[in-house]
Structure formats: structure tokens, C-alpha cells
Amino acid sequence: MEGLASKVLLVSKHHKERIIAPLLNKIGIQLEVIQNFDTDQFGTFAGEIPRSEGPKVTVREKCLRGLAHSGQRIGIASEGSFGAHPIIPFVQANEEWLYYIDLDRQIEIYAKSLSTEITHDFISSKEKEQLGVFLSKNGFPRQGLVFKDLTQNKIIQKGIQDEKALYKLVSQYSNWQIETDLRAHLNPVRQQNIALATQDLIKRLSSLCPKCAYPDFSIKEYSGALDCEWCGHPTSSYRYQIYACNQCQHSIEVMRNDKKLEDPQYCQYCNP
Ligand SMILES: [Zn+2]
Numbered sequence: 096m097e098g099l100a101s102k103v104l105l106v107s108k109h110h111k112e113r114i115i116a117p118l119l120n121k122i123g124i125q126l127e128v129i130q131n132f133d134t135d136q137f138g139t140f141a142g143e144i145p146r147s148e149g150p151k152v153t154v155r156e157k158c159l160r161g162l163a164h165s166g167q168r169i170g171i172a173s174e175g176s177f178g179a180h181p182i183i184p185f186v187q188a189n190e191e192w193l194y195y196i197d198l199d200r201q202i203e204i205y206a207k208s209l210s211t212e213i214t215h216d217f218i219s220s221k222e223k224e225q226l227g228v229f230l231s232k233n234g235f236p237r238q239g240l241v242f243k244d245l246t247q248n249k250i251i252q253k254g255i256q257d258e259k260a261l262y263k264l265v266s267q268y269s270n271w272q273i274e275t276d277l278r279a280h281l282n283p284v285r286q287q288n289i290a291l292a293t294q295d296l297i298k299r300l301s302s303l304c305p306k307c308a309y310p311d312f313s314i315k316e317y318s319g320a321l322d323c324e325w326c327g328h329p330t331s332s333y334r335y336q337i338y339a340c341n342q343c344q345h346s347i348e349v350m351r352n353d354k355k356l357e358d359p360q361y362c363q364y365c366n367p
């Protein structure tokens with residue numbers, strides 16, 4: 096790929112390079128993992144350090160600080176979050192962001208993957224007899240666990256992947272909660288989602304503007320309206336995808352290729 100850097104700094108811990116590096120290698124990018132830099136200052140999952148901003152803001156800040164720390168110019172950072180799905184009510188989702196920046200060429204790319212397949216679960220001492228079910232359901236021991244003492248409201252141990260150690264804690268405390276560890280190296284489902292976010296980044300890095308050749312020539316907006324397939328009235332579903340360049344503002348309108356007409360269930364005349 097023309098102009099793509101071959102050496103890039105990865106601002107991350109929890110061994111995310113094991114997921115991200117082999118994928119980026121295929122397009123000629125070599126990742127170098129940042130050293131002596133504590134990314135936990137940006138918030139942790141087990142709740143000791145609250146995250147002050149949303150993941151999109153945090154991932155950018157982390158990347159810029161990591162580049163400043165190491166004196167490098169091109170970096171990638173990764174950030175995940177767990178919470179309510181942005182569109183579907185009552186559904187939990189895991190959103191994984193990857194951020195790429197080239198300070199010299201002023202290329203800035205956000206890539207992400209949203210998944211409703213998540214391992215974000217917990218069990219307390221009140222449901223002690225369900226512990227075996229909880230462990231197999233969540234894929235223990237590949238999925239790591241966090242053990243909390245609810246009486247002191249304190250994390251006793253994180254990253255538990257040993258059954259004996261877990262049951263020892265269970266016997267030592269009476270009022271406990273066990274949670275799935277959300278850190279990437281202890282959460283196989285999250286690892287899959289980080290791989291998907293990496294694929295999105297690769298797609299964006301490889302999609303060059305036809306006018307100025309900057310990367311991330313991608314869908315930025317939608318326009319138009321699909322007609323209802325029963326009554327022909329315009330619906331609120333978009334008709335065109337607008338691909339645009341962040342650098343030169345060149346854009347093209349492309350008719351969506353998944354459907355030409357909209358289902359009447361989305362028509363305000365047929366299904367008000
Ligand atoms: Zn352009």
C-alpha cells in the first residue's frame with residue numbers, strides 16, 4: 096500500500112498485540128509494543144479507576160500520550176467498553192475501538208466492532224449452588240475471573256484461571272461475588288471482537304481516496320429514502336451511502352446494494 100508506514104507503535108497492554116499484530120502484518124505493518132507505559136491510568140474494568148470519558152475519546156488520548164511518551168510518530172491504541180447496546184433496547188454489547196494516527200501525514204482513523212456476544216457475567220454467594228453452571232457457561236478457565244469480597248466491598252483477586260485457587264477463595268469468604276474478567280487476555284469472546292475491529296481498521300487503511308489517495312475513504316453519511324414496496328411512499332430508510340475523504344472532502348454517493356425497496360413494516364403509511 097502506497098505511503099503506509101511499516102513500523103507502528105501499539106499503545107496497549109494485556110497482550111492485545113497477539114490478536115492485532117498478525118492481522119496487520121498481512122498488510123505490511125509491524126507493530127512494536129510500547130514499554131514502561133501504564134495504560135491503566137485511563138480506567139480499568141474492575142472499577143478501581145473510573146473511566147472519565149467514552150471509549151472513543153479515551154482511545155485517542157491514550158494513543159497520543161503513548162506517542163509522546165515514546166517519541167514516536169505513528170501509533171495504534173485499542174479500547175473496549177461494555178454496556179447498553181446503542182440501538183437495541185435491553186441488550187448488552189461490547190464495543191471495541193482501534194485508533195490509528197500518523198502525526199506527520201495527519202492521518203487519523205477510528206475503527207470499531209460492536210458485538211452483542213459478550214462475556215460479562217457475575218454470580219454471588221447467594222447462588223453458590225449455581226457456581227458450576229456459571230463456570231462452564233462462561234468458558235472457565237480460558238475466561239478469567241475476578242473475586243470480590245462484598246462485606247469489605249473489595250477486590251481480593253483478579254485474573255483467576257485456576258479452579259483450586261477459586262474454590263479456596265470461595266471457602267474463605269462468606270459474602271462474595273465472582274465476575275468475568277473483562278481484560279482482553281482473559282476474555283476470549285472479547286479477543287474475537289478485537290480481531291473484528293482490526294479487520295475494520297485494515298479495510299479503512301486499504302480504502303484510498305480516488306482523488307488524493309488518503310486512507311479511510313469510507314461511508315460517512317447516508318442520504319435519500321427507500322420507497323415502500325407496497326405503497327411506494329418514501330420511508331425513513333436511507334437509499335444512498337456517501338463515501339467521503341477526511342482529507343480533501345471528495346465524496347461519492349453509492350446506491351445501497353442490499354435492497355432497492357423497503358419492507359412495509361418500516362412504512363409509516365402501511366404500518367403506522
Ligand atoms: Zn481525498
Ligand SMILES: [Zn+2]
Pocket residue numbers: 323324325326327328359362363364365366
Ligand atoms: Zn407503505
